[in-house]
Amino acid sequence: MSDTNGPSEAVTATDSTTTEQTHFGFKQVDKTQKASLVANVFDSVAAKYDVMNDLMSMGIHRLWKRYTIDCSGVRTGHKVLDIAGGTGDLTAKFSRMVGPTGSVTLADINLSMLKVGRDKLRDQGLVSNIDYVQADAEALPFPDNSFDVVTMAFGLRNVTEKQNALNSIHRVLKPGGRLLVLEFSKPASEHLSKIYDMYSFHILPKMGQLVANDEESYRYLAESIRMHPDQETLKGMFEQAGFEQCTYTNLTGGIVALHRGYKF
Template identity: 50%
Template sequence: MTSDHETSTHFGYSEVELDEKQGLVDDVFHKVARRYDIMNDLMSAGLHRLWKDEFAAKVRARREGFRHLDVAGGTGDIAFRIAKASPADASIVVLDINGDMLDVGRDRANERGLADKLEFVQANAESLPFPDAHFDAYTIAFGIRNVPRIEVALAEAFRVLKPGGRFLCLEFSQVAVPGLDKIYEAYSFNVIPAIGKLVAGDSEPYRYLVESIRRFPRAEEFERMIRRAGFRRTGFERLTGGVVAIHSGWKL
């Protein structure tokens, strides 16, 4: 977490200047963009697909004129699921700060015949290029922990949602099952970087991703951050023993 008065933040387990973090994160995702989904399958044994299915199903995109914003969604995983369940006139924007990830998403959208339903926008989660009260729903999956100033991103999410709009966040969390936490810890720090080295040719981006998970606030604290941003009826649901959690809040 950072405040308006802080000039440094964390990048994994390292401390860096606040204005340096975004560039470092961008470099990580430039390196892994083309192998991102393969690595997700290997690292989670395919569970990320089930997590994303459950997450996207919480977006009720059934009414006409529905507007949805998926942040840090470059490869399109969440947006594709929402697009398939949306009315023909739904407007779905995929936003990511990383151009390489967006290129992957555009290619995949074309392959799936969904290009006409999606708009891909390169922009920063801390400074969204949209007017106030513009979207009915906002999702961010496995992206909020990479934002240098989480509080600013949450405030922007609140700003661009319409009254009655819903915020949904899928993020890694803290394992709540005794015994499983130790196994998960050992797997994360030993196996995941090794898989990254084997498949993507570089272990360091995956070491950062593991460290960033450990530095992310506990589910209870993140819920408090969501409430401080103005959201109400907040809550979270742990999946797979707490490996990930779905957080939600409403702009009321």
């Protein structure tokens, strides 16, 4: 399995000009290009996103999200921010949990995903307490101390500067608020890693081609998982952003981990 602790960015010099680079899957690209490259991926997969999630995970993603919701502590009257909320799986549940006195903001940097989420939630009759905001996780357009709970499911690995995103989330959380990040991570056993690699690089892209007519985007998604910080590294990034009582729980053998941190 690829080293998840490998360098996420590098500095290269061409003549007298220094260009900062980062990873886009296994490729190195200019930092200024990554957001648009990721946007192209999600523009391509938005229409089939929910179908592919069910197929890729054999439905297990619903259990991962259910566990995240159970750990959220969301209750009536809370203000919740669902960053990279995509098609709104978490937002839908939170909308019902916070009730008419609370609110949920579904935020996503990708307009295509945001539109799919909005249409899906409106079809479910969820209208009154949900706001939709196109927003960059690295520079959230909300006042300080705005939200009781912030969640981010399967979005952090696509952010160019993950530490900036965690810093921004910490700023908009209220004192006493909590952050939950559900993300693909590093399997706990070498045997599971080998099976997961075979699935990710041989089966997943072909599935993307057959269902979404897009092999390349799903190859990127597999690569982006391998380049994402492992559990302990991400926990350290939480702490660097100012979060306390930081913990994580491995799910499905560490293929996915739920990270939690609190702002005090």
